[in-house]
Amino acid sequence: MASRAVAAIVGGYALAYAFAACAGRWLPLARSEAVLTATLLSFLVYGGAALWVFCVRRAWHAWVGLVLGTALLGGLAALGAVR
Numbered sequence: 339m340a341s342r343a344v345a346a347i348v349g350g351y352a353l354a355y356a357f358a359a360c361a362g363r364w365l366p367l368a369r370s371e372a373v374l375t376a377t378l379l380s381f382l383v384y385g386g387a388a389l390w391v392f393c394v395r396r397a398w399h400a401w402v403g404l405v406l407g408t409a410l411l412g413g414l415a416a417l418g419a420v421r
Contacts, residue, residue, distance in 0.1 A: 341397040341401075342391050342392055342397050342400060345391045345397065345400045345401055345404060346387070346388040346391040346392065346400075347388075349387065349391070349400070349401065349404035349405070349408070350383075350384045350385075350387035350388045350391065350404070351384065352404065352408045353383060353384070353387045353404055353407050353408050353411070354380040354381070354383045354384035354387065355380070356407070356408045356409075356411035356412045356415065357376070357379070357380050357383045357411050358373075358376045358377050358379075358380035359376075359411070359412070359415035360376075360411040360412070360414045360415040360418065361375070361376035361379060361380075362376040362377075362415075363414075363415050363418030363419065364414065364418050387404065387407075390403070391404070
């Protein structure tokens with residue numbers, strides 16, 4: 339249970355941060371609007387990740403999903419910084 343709680347808090351935060359960075363770079367809006375929209379949507383991602391962590395069968399499935407999702411979104415955010 340402790341592993342799931344840490345995954346929900348820390349992993350969910352990391353996923354939400356990566357989502358906000360990625361969406362802020364790639365949304366086809368003005369920079370300020372894209373950042374604001376991405377930040378607001380990241381709260382939904384954080385809540386969804388926290389719920390998902392407690393719904394999966396095994397705690398390591400939650401960790402793997404959070405790490406892979408964070409890495410994917412972080413990579414897309416980094417690609418957006420290059421353009």
